[in-house]
Amino acid sequence: MSIAELVDAVVDGPLTVGLRAYDGSSLGPPDAPRTLRLRTPRAVAYLATAPGDLGLARAYVAGDLEIDGVHPGDPYDVLVDLAAVRFRRPSPATALEAARALGVRGLTPPPPPPQEHLPRWRRAAEGLRHSVTRDAEAIHRHYDVSNRFYELVLGPTMAYTCACYPDRDATLEQAQENKFRLVFDKLGLREGDRLLDIGCGWGGMARHAARRGVHVTGVTLSREQAQWARKAIADDGLTDLAEVRHGDYRDVTETGFDAVSSIGLTEHVGVRQYPAYFRFIRDRLRPGGTLLNHCITRPHNRHQEIGPFIDRYVFPDGELTGSGRIISAAQDTGLEVLHEENLRPHYALTLAQWCANLVANWDECVDEVGEGTARVWGLYMAGSRLGFERGEVQLHQVLAVRPHDDGSTGLPLRPWWRG
Structure with missing residues (x-):
């Protein structure tokens, strides 16, 4: 199962941006004005282990996700495109096939970029907030x-x-x-x-x-x-x-x-x-x-x-x-x-x-x-x-x-x- 097929399995409806993955697979309009490039397996692991905004941000900040057609100082246009994307839950058979394709490494959360920060004590001591x-x-x-x-x-x-x-x-x-x-x-x-x-x-x-x-x-x-x-x-x-x-x-x-x-x-x-x-x-x-x-x-x-x-x-x-x-x-x-x-x-x-x-x-x-x-x-x-x-x-x-x-x-x- 290619990376593009994995993405297609969870996207509900047409994708208005292009997608190009490191394994050579692609998805979306070939003439899309903006294209997401998943450059490394780590990019996919970020997306798979933290679905949604956090996984995308981790891959993007780390440089594993590049966006053709926008400047990194202002990715507004691609965010408008992605705001229209809807996702669906894959069937059990598709989820199993995706897990086999990604393997243990692909389902293991990579260390987040150094710019990410979450105090270790937040869950254990919520009362310390705003001291x-x-x-x-x-x-x-x-x-x-x-x-x-x-x-x-x-x-x-x-x-x-x-x-x-x-x-x-x-x-x-x-x-x-x-x-x-x-x-x-x-x-x-x-x-x-x-x-x-x-x-x-x-x-x-x-x-x-x-x-x-x-x-x-x-x-x-x-x-x-x-x-x-x-x-x-x-x-x-x-x-x-x-x-x-x-x-x-x-x-x-x-x-x-x-x-x-x-x-x-x-x-x-x-x-x-x-x-x-x-x-x-x-x-x-x-x-x-x-x-x-x-x-x-x-x-x-x-x-x-x-x-x-x-x-x-x-x-x-x-x-x-x-x-x-x-x-x-x-x-x-x-x-x-x-x-x-x-x-x-x-x-x-x-x-x-x-x-x-x-x-x-x-x-x-x-x-x-x-x-x-x-x-x-x-x-x-x-x-x-x-x-x-x-x-x-x-x-x-x-x-x-x-x-x-x-x-x-x-x-x-x-x-x-x-x-």
Whole structure:
């Protein structure tokens, strides 16, 4: 039984991409614009022992699966093709024949690529998730890859969160600055105010606010982010107004902030930790102070695992839920939710432009982090773009305020950022 026959036995319906295997067999349209090449027996073993996204990712990251017709920095087109593929369970006779064809080696899981990471203690000690130590390790795995790599992919703003496009012709840099402006305006910040920016990344929001006279305290668990942000703040002459700390946001003890911004942090907090997270924020705000929570969400509020590829290769311990769960958790701590907004289409555009940057700077990115890691980022960003386009994931900004004891907030009757 050839490799192509094995694949054909589990594919339900026509295959719109081509398939070429190391044994010389092939499947799919001969003139397909995109072709999957299974270069080694290990590629088949990855697919056979981890069916679905994880097996494909392992083979692709390891270089055992090549894709003709797409750049590895942006495999979006082939992911669109594969999203339409449906699989069926083979008959017992076909499964037995496939097992004989693959043999013991083909049914033995090969070691995963070195880019894969799953803490050994996860199953045995689930309660350790989102401890300070565990969160620090997860953040280090993702964000301490290489500041130069992120510069090449993210561009000058070094903003690793959804941009907000004033129109579809806007550049990535214009859209990211527009996002910071939107957050600043929603928070109602004014010169002389105090802002706490938790999960501040490379300091984009902190510098945006400091340029407008706001005193900013930023905090990130990534050492490399903190180092880059401090230098950028110094280069901009903003050290009197902004500081970035390397540490856990839970270590911030100051209170009385006029506003808190959390841009892309909640995904790492853990749904069970939401009550403590929003209590922390409430306790750091003065009465009348505002919160802008910006994070990736689900289109529903049911429990759903983040998926093995993202969990093992991109965001260890990441968790997503719906905006309803986030809003409820904020309200339960005494915060009054004023406004929510879904920026889902904006994230698809952001990811497309990040992939374009990765393609344009591919050789330097590979020199910086290695081809396997560069492939991970291309795959994850292109796949995420497709997820946002299809509505499988969303991006919500939630604006809330800590009311005074008498229920007043001191805010205008109409949204002040819209006029």
